[in-house]
Amino acid sequence: MVEVCLLGTGGGMPMPFRYLSATLINFKGRKVLIDCGEGTQVSMKMVGWGFKTVDVICITHIHGDHIVGLPGLLSTIGNSGRTNPLTIIGPEGITEVVNGLRVIAKFLPYDINIIENPEIVNFNVNKNGIYVNMEVLRNKQGKIVELDNKGHLVLNTLELEHSTNCLGYSFYFKRDRKFNVESALQNAVPKVLWSKLQKSDRVVFEEKEYTSDMVLGDERRGIKITLVTDSRPTSIISSFIKHSDLFICEGTYGDDADIEKAIKNKHMTFREAATVAKTGEVKELLLTHFSPAMAQPNEFIGNAKNEFCNTTLGEDRMIKTLCYTD
Ligand SMILES: [Zn+2]
Ligand SMILES: [Zn+2]
Numbered sequence: 001m002v003e004v005c006l007l008g009t010g011g012g013m014p015m016p017f018r019y020l021s022a023t024l025i026n027f028k029g030r031k032v033l034i035d036c037g038e039g040t041q042v043s044m045k046m047v048g049w050g051f052k053t054v055d056v057i058c059i060t061h062i063h064g065d066h067i068v069g070l071p072g073l074l075s076t077i078g079n080s081g082r083t084n085p086l087t088i089i090g091p092e093g094i095t096e097v098v099n100g101l102r103v104i105a106k107f108l109p110y111d112i113n114i115i116e117n118p119e120i121v122n123f124n125v126n127k128n129g130i131y132v133n134m135e136v137l138r139n140k141q142g143k144i145v146e147l148d149n150k151g152h153l154v155l156n157t158l159e160l161e162h163s164t165n166c167l168g169y170s171f172y173f174k175r176d177r178k179f180n181v182e183s184a185l186q187n188a189v190p191k192v193l194w195s196k197l198q199k200s201d202r203v204v205f206e207e208k209e210y211t212s213d214m215v216l217g218d219e220r221r222g223i224k225i226t227l228v229t230d231s232r233p234t235s236i237i238s239s240f241i242k243h244s245d246l247f248i249c250e251g252t253y254g255d256d257a258d259i260e261k262a263i264k265n266k267h268m269t270f271r272e273a274a275t276v277a278k279t280g281e282v283k284e285l286l287l288t289h290f291s292p293a294m295a296q297p298n299e300f301i302g303n304a305k306n307e308f309c310n311t312t313l314g315e316d317r318m319i320k321t322l323c324y325t326d
Pocket of ligand 1: 011012063065066230289
């Protein structure tokens with residue numbers, strides 16, 4: 001199960017009734033935050049999922065409405081008692097910007113690892129955190145060595161079409177494979193290793209290596225969540241978001257008449273976002289990043305639903321719960 005909370009749904013500037021667009025994902029109690037505009041930590045406080053368990057922060061692009069809240073949040077995370085390293089991912093230039101913002105948040109009780117413009121990142125997830133998978137092998141002959149290299153979460157990025165370098169994100173939360181007794185017996189895996197191989201990809205026992213494939217059944221479908229903001233629609237977005245369980249997309253303008261503004265400012269209308277969702281064959285579209293000039297986005301929801309029926313208008317602190325399906 002994965003929970004997704006829209007911390008805010010606004011673009012441009014925070015409004016009295018609408019925080020800037022940011023998304024918090026909760027997987028096994030650990031958190032991934034996408035974007036951090038001004039006020040994001042206030043909305044996080046209202047949601048009450050805590051600060052200490054934020055392990056990864058993904059920044060879509062370096063526009064103020066997506067990053068200005070970062071130094072304040074990093075300080076708050078520090079005050080929450082976190083000492084484990086935190087990973088920040090973002091487009092080209094993110095390292096320089098984070099280091100610049102950190103002039104006002106210099107002393108933090110945890111390390112920050114910045115990954116600039118990656119195409120793909122694999123993570124391991126356990127109750128203590130979300131860790132970048134380094135595939136480190138630490139075998140010792142004759143002893144059982146458990147390797148913590150089972151990737152539970154795969155992050156992919158896509159270059160979007162905006163007025164600055166901007167990344168779309170795809171998160172694929174893998175589902176654990178079922179234990180298969182017949183397979184374990186067939187592969188003559190000692191019983192003492194059965195439970196260990198459900199947690200580790202490889203175990204060395206009495207100088208022989210055993211892999212999890214020897215005891216596990218087929219791969220099962222996980223949960224795919226994609227997020228695109230800010231961007232014009234492009235054909236490659238449709239393949240990037242293909243079959244997402246949840247597609248969170250910007251809809252800066254609701255009115256079809258604002259198409260010229262959308263083109264000029266490199267954003268999308270509701271109808272354009274819905275068309276992308278339709279060609280991407282996603283299960284559900286969640287619209288966000290509304291223009292400050294649009295007080296009532298629900299006036300325009302019909303424009304999106306005409307193209308893609310299963311469209312939901314994002315609201316601040318709306319939570320979506322996604323479950324594995326067989
Ligand atoms: Zn924006
Ligand atoms: Zn922008």
